[in-house]
Amino acid sequence: xxxxxxxxxxxxxxxxxxxxxxxxxxxxxxxxxxxxxxxxxxxxxxxxxxxxxxxxxxxxxxxxxxxxxxxxxxxxxxxxxxxxxxxxxxxxxxxxxxxxxxxxxxxxxxxxxxxxxxxxxxxxxxxxxxxxxxxxxxxxxxxxxxxxxxxxxxxxxxxxxxxxxxxxxxxxxxxxxxxxxxxxxxxxxxxxxxxxxxxxxxxxxxxxxxxxxxxxxxxxxxxxxxxxxxxxxxxxxxxxxxxxxxxxxxxxxxxxxxxxxxxxxxxxxxxxxxxxxxxxxxxxxxxxxxxxxxxxxxxxxxxxxxxxxxxxxxxxxxxxxxxxxxxxxxxxxxxxxxxxxxxxxxxxxxxxxxxxxxxxxxxxxxxxxxxxxxxxxxxxxxxxxxxxxxxxxxxxxxxxxxxxxxxxxxxxxxxxxxxxxxxxxxxxxxxxxxxxxxxxxxxxxxxxxxxxxxxx
Ligand SMILES: Nc1ncnc2c1ncn2[C@@H]1O[C@H](COP(=O)(O)OP(=O)(O)OP(=O)(O)O)[C@@H](O)[C@H]1O
Ligand SMILES: [Mg+2]
Numbered sequence: 001x002x003x004x005x006x007x008x009x010x011x012x013x014x015x016x017x018x019x020x021x022x023x024x025x026x027x028x029x030x031x032x033x034x035x036x037x038x039x040x041x042x043x044x045x046x047x048x049x050x051x052x053x054x055x056x057x058x059x060x061x062x063x064x065x066x067x068x069x070x071x072x073x074x075x076x077x078x079x080x081x082x083x084x085x086x087x088x089x090x091x092x093x094x095x096x097x098x099x100x101x102x103x104x105x106x107x108x109x110x111x112x113x114x115x116x117x118x119x120x121x122x123x124x125x126x127x128x129x130x131x132x133x134x135x136x137x138x139x140x141x142x143x144x145x146x147x148x149x150x151x152x153x154x155x156x157x158x159x160x161x162x163x164x165x166x167x168x169x170x171x172x173x174x175x176x177x178x179x180x181x182x183x184x185x186x187x188x189x190x191x192x193x194x195x196x197x198x199x200x201x202x203x204x205x206x207x208x209x210x211x212x213x214x215x216x217x218x219x220x221x222x223x224x225x226x227x228x229x230x231x232x233x234x235x236x237x238x239x240x241x242x243x244x245x246x247x248x249x250x251x252x253x254x255x256x257x258x259x260x261x262x263x264x265x266x267x268x269x270x271x272x273x274x275x276x277x278x279x280x281x282x283x284x285x286x287x288x289x290x291x292x293x294x295x296x297x298x299x300x301x302x303x304x305x306x307x308x309x310x311x312x313x314x315x316x317x318x319x320x321x322x323x324x325x326x327x328x329x330x331x332x333x334x335x336x337x338x339x340x341x342x343x344x345x346x347x348x349x350x351x352x353x354x355x356x357x358x359x360x361x362x363x364x365x366x367x368x369x370x371x372x373x374x375x376x377x378x379x380x381x382x383x384x385x386x387x388x389x390x391x392x393x394x395x396x397x398x399x400x401x402x403x404x405x406x407x408x409x410x411x412x413x414x415x416x417x418x419x420x421x422x423x424x425x426x427x428x429x430x431x432x433x434x435x436x437x438x439x440x441x442x443x444x445x446x447x448x449x450x451x452x453x454x455x456x
Contacts, residue, residue, distance in 0.1 A: 001026040002121050003045035007036040007067060008083070009054050013108070017049070020110040025117070031055075033067040040071055040078075046124040047079045047117060050100070052091050061091035065098065072099045073341060077127055079120040083108070145187040147180055148331055151324045153316040157184070160313055165191035170263070170308045172248075173286040175315030178365030181286040182246065184313065188284055189242040197241030200281075202234045204255075205247035213255055214271045223272025235268050238281035248308070249289040249300060256301045259283075263307045283308060318360040318367060325355055328364060332371040333383075345381045354385045416451040419444075423453065 004025040006017050014029045021027050028043055030036035032055050040048070048071060052064030064082070071078050082103040084092035092103040101120055104113060144158060164171055165188050173181045182201065189199045207215050214223070218233030235243055245251070251259065262268050263283065267276040285308050294300040318325060329347065337344045347355070360366055374387040385391075405413065418437060426432040434444035447453075 002047070003028060003043055004117065005030065005036065005039060005043070005045040005048045007031075007033075007048060007054065007064075008051040009058060010051070013051070017108070021114070021117070024114065033063050033070070036067055037070055037074075040074065044075070046077075046128075047081070047120045049081045049083050049104075049113075049117075050095075051083050052088060052095065053085070061088060061094070065091070065095060068095055068098055068100055076341065076343065077124065077131075079124050081116060081120060145183065145190055147183050147187060148328055149321065149324050150327060151316075151321045153321060154324060157313065157315065160311075161187050161191065164188060164311050164313070166193060167311075168193065168282055169310050170283040170285070171311045171313060172291075172305075172309040173284065173313045173315065174291070175286070175288060176317050176363055177288050177361075178363035179315040179317060180364055181288075181315060182244070184315065185242070185244045185246075185284045185286060189244075189282075192242070192282070194241050194282060198238055199242050199244065200234050200238040201244040201246060203246045205250035209252050212252065213258070216255065217258065217268050217270055218273075219271035220273040223270070227272065230270070233268070233270065235262060235279055235281060236277065239279050241281060243281045243283050245283060245285040247287060248285040249287040249291055249294055251300075253299070253301065256304050260301065260304045260307060263304075318363040319358075325360075325367070326352065328367055329355060329371060332368050333375070336372045336375045340375055342375055342378070343381060344375060344378070344383065347383045348385070350385050351383050351388055351390075354388065354390045358390070412451075415447065416453070419447055419451060419453055423448075 002025050004021065005028045006014060006021075007030045008014055008017075009031050011031075014031070018027050018029060028039050028045060030039050036048075036050075039045075050064055050067060052061035053059060054063035054067065057063045068080055068082070071080060076099070079101040080095075080099075082092050082095040082100045083106055084095075084103055085106050089105075092100075092105075096103060101123075102116060104116055144161065147154075147158075149155075149157070161184065171185075171188060173184050175181050185201070186199060189195060202215065204212065214227075214231065214233065216233045216235055218231050218236055219227050221227060221229050245259075258268075262279070265276075266280065267278050269276060291300055291305055291309070295302050295305060318328075333344065333346065336342075355367075362369075370388045371383075373389070374383050378387045380387075419433075422433040422436050423430070426436065430441060430444055430448075434441045437444070439447070
């Protein structure tokens with residue numbers, strides 16, 4: 001049955017309405033604002049009838065209007081019907097201005113009131129359905145398990161997840177900070193045959209080296225000072241499920257050996273223990289460091305990498321996901337404006353272009369945090385660059401194609417690209433191109449020669 005909250009200070013009216021409407025709706029009653037809000041928070045009625053003259057201001061409308069604002073602040077979609085006396089038409093109109101759905105003039109005629117109430121419930125249902133469909137369609141645009149993305153690179157990630165999930169082999173997830181590595185690890189677990197088993201994450205970079213071994217493999221009583229009893233480690237907890245080794249690049253070499261043994265023999269020993277314990281856990285690992293460089297430097301065991309990196313999944317940085325930036329921005333906007341009950345329409349054009357140009361070193365996590373913060377802080381219905389923490393002009397993303405090059409090669413590449421671009425944009429006019437780059441014409445010719453650029 002639909003829940004209807006009736007707020008009125010008159011016991012007569014409460015009684016009359018409960019009697020008259022109790023068969024049609026589940027009727028909840030409140031005599032003042034505090035009671036009303038308490039019931040509202042606990043029961044979430046979608047429709048409320050509200051008397052404006054509530055104690056202590058029974059002759060005015062201040063309490064009723066306060067109640068209205070609180071209700072709409074908590075759930076803007078609530079349909080509030082103001083029941084007013086003949087004399088306070090002005091206040092009833094004010095209530096409608098504040099967001100009340102309708103008002104109804106006392107004395108109450110039950111059949112009439114019922115029609116209004118039915119219509120309010122009907123509208124509330126339609127609106128709810130609409131919101132649900134919107135979120136379903138948002139979900140469809142997203143990929144899986146809350147990971148959203150439509151660009152080609154993310155499509156590839158989704159299809160890889162689908163393929164590897166059920167294969168029960170180790171997976172290595174690579175990607176910069178905030179690209180969604182943990183989400184992907186969870187998605188792999190949730191689509192695997194182990195989905196009913198535990199998913200146990202451990203951040204290898206966050207735990208001091210001397211504690212990490214016991215954290216991973218557990219310890220026996222008396223294994224070291226302070227080891228009062230036997231403790232199971234994360235690997236053991238992951239039995240039957242998935243062990244997610246986050247920041248595996250940070251795993252000390254001594255533990256890399258132990259992990260390798262576990263991967264090869266599927267047994268562990270607790271610290272201070274001699275017994276081999278058989279464990280069936282799948283390893284999914286993640287790192288934001290370049291493991292191959294770590295291997296070259298001797299910081300990561302090659303044999304371990306070959307065991308874990310059977311399948312590599314490389315998450316693209318946000319700046320390379322094209323229109324997904326907008327898709328994700330829209331997702332976080334709707335998520336957090338709902339959560340914080342803010343009516344925010346969207347981003348200004350300047351914000352959209354700033355978000356597109358920005359390099360997003362913290363990737364999706366940074367985007368999410370920027371939008372969440374903006375929604376909490378803003379007073380305006382449209383988010384401007386300043387709301388998102390962009391001051392002034394947003395620098396264009398640096399050219400990341402040079403990352404990994406030597407400084408000389410990078411300089412040469414940038415120099416050549418700039419020369420080429422300025423020639424093109426000035427239709428091959430060397431005088432103008434050299435001027436735009438702030439070099440003399442002879443220097444420009446020298447550079448063209450150096451880079452083998454033709455005069456068009
Ligand atoms: N494709 C996505 N769709 C929706 N939300 C995402 C997506 N990718 C990341 N997020 C969100 O971004 C945040 C960071 O994701 P996650 O923790 O999985 O990234 P990470 O790569 O493990 O980050 P870190 O390197 O900082 O540990 C999470 O709050 C997650 O909700
Ligand atoms: Mg992470």
